[in-house]
Amino acid sequence: MEIPLLQSQDWAGLQDSLGEKYFIKKGSNFRYLAILKDTPLGNYLYLPYGPVSSDVSGFKEAIKSLFNLATENNSIFIRIEPQDQRFIKYFPKNTKKTKDLNPKETWVLDLKNELDDKLPQRLVRYHKNAAKNGIKIIKSNDPNDIEKLITLQKNLAKKKGINTFSEEYLKTELAQPFATLYLVEYDNQETGKNEIIAAGLVFDDKTTRYNLQGAQSDKGRRLHATGILTIQLIKDAKEIGLKSFDFWGIAPEGAPKNHPWMGFTEFKKTFKGEQINYAGTYDIVLRPAKYRFYQLIRKINRLRRKV
Secondary structure, three states, rough: OOOOOHEEEEHHHHHHHHOOOOEEEEOEEEEEEEEEEEOOOOOOEOOOOOEEEHHHHHHHHHHHHHHHHHHHHHOOOOEEOOOOHEEEEEEHEEEEOOOOOOOOOOEEEEEOOOOOOOOOOHHHHHOOOOOOOEEEEEEEEEEEHHHHHHHHHHHHHHHHOOOOOOEEEEHHOOOOOOEEEEEEEEEEEEOOOEEEEEEEEEEOOEEEEEEEEEEEEEHHHHOOOOHHHHHHHHHHHHHOOOOEOOOOOOOOOOOOOOOHHHHHHHHHHHOEEEEEEEEOEEEEEEHHHHHHHHHHHHHHHHHHOOO
């Protein structure tokens, strides 16, 4: 039974650092990390990419355990994200599909064999010539450096109309032992100054590197900074013995060309990886009236953010 990073003890450590209350439960063939999330109406349990089980009987055991835990905490609902699609048909009757929080579809590159035929050769050439063109890649575990990623993300968010995480949250993530920040620095001969033109935050577990956060400037785009950085991320992951590189999310099959992830998806698929499909995010509703009110408030808040 392989434990996803977001269900691991390391992720529990992040919750500790964030001051979150959580529960880890184990059975004969299941495991889950459930985070207790507070709202003005009450609380709910959230299991990012959980519960985890290798078979249906274990999944059913996990659901029973979750019902008991939710009852003890007077929760409004239980939000689950099992990765295995087989379990969907065994969801309780009071389960509703909700907006996916973690990617339902992702693109994964196998690192176990040689990489030469899996990487876009155009990006490999840009990476090879990066130093000649004044580009240097820096690795950092200093939480204060997260400001460089945030600056790039804010500019991107204004153009794309997307939300970003808070500085405090990202700093806390970078302080974890599984996190590394990569910065792409450009030696600008015109100004005589070095500037950060791209950045990426990655998480590593025992087998996989997850490419979670990233952004680049307009100059970075012209200099192919994200492509150069991605090649470096993949090469480093292979060098330290990881087995796969998860690009962390692509647009769903059949998505329209104006889907906000379409550009990212086309870029990711230039690498010869494989699409992995998970079950998605679902809510097991325990208190229907409060849940309906919660969903209404959530919808209003989303509209407010868009405005």
